[in-house]
Amino acid sequence: MTVLPEGEVATPFADVAPDQQFAADIAWLAQRGITTGWDEPDGTRTFRPLTHLNRDAMAAFLHRLAGSPEVTRPATSPFADVAESDQFYDEILWLHQQGISTGWQESDGTRTFRPLEPIARDAMAAFLYRLADAEDAPVTTTPFTDVAPTDQYATEIAWAARTGITTGWTGNDGTALYRPLEPINRDAIAAFLHRFDTRTG
Structure with missing residues (x-):
């Protein structure tokens, strides 16, 4: 059995090194069955x-994080761009x-989900806020200089910061940034979901 240096975590994925940022979160995601990754032609699995x-x-x-509850299919899809034959x-x-x-x-007049679009960081905060059934009051200030209290999802983003789900970035001027409209990478979502699962508020 290989003993890894302190702070390093093995994952089942060939493209995630034990010392990589978010390796522990990615390992947790796999252990919980939230992700399986991809089978590659050489027999390895990757997380990308x-x-x-x-x-x-x-x-x-999110469905797997919630325990994969049973879903009752309606007569028609609620989204014009999501068909019954679609993955997920x-x-x-x-x-x-x-x-x-x-x-x-x-x-x-139709509603769309835009399934193949990358999810942005502000929408991610909103999804997790609703999954948690949180009910924070609308914010008058936020911890991030690039998120105004009047912005869409400002309350949800402030909640994500308050509960430790996100820390954002420190800008060159020392202020905290969230970058709400940036798409999320798969490694970062592993961290967000792991923190969501262990949050204290």
Whole structure:
């Protein structure tokens, strides 16, 4: 048995080194069955940590985090761009049924989920806030200089910071940044979900 240096964690993925940032979170994600990664032609499994996480995969991750509850399929999909034959259809349905995602109202009257778009950091905060059934009061200040109290999801982002789910970045001027509209990589979502699972508020 190989003994790793302190602070290093082995994962089942060939593309995640034991000393890599978020390796422990990725290992936890795999242990919980929230991710399985990809089978590669050489017989290894990969996680693709620096790939953006799409919205359909986010639905799958949250559904598994919640224990993979049973989903009742409606007569028709609530989203014009999500079909019954699509991967993660049930998981997206569950997200909608739980009120975690409502998608977008389109000009033709339909609603869309945009499953193959990367999920942005502000929407991620909103999804986790709704999954937690949190009820924070609207914020008047935020801990991040790039998130104004009037911004969409400002309350949800402030909640994510308060509960330790996110720490953001320290800018060159020493201020805290959240970068709300940036897409999330798969390694970072492992960290967010792990912190969500162990949050204290």
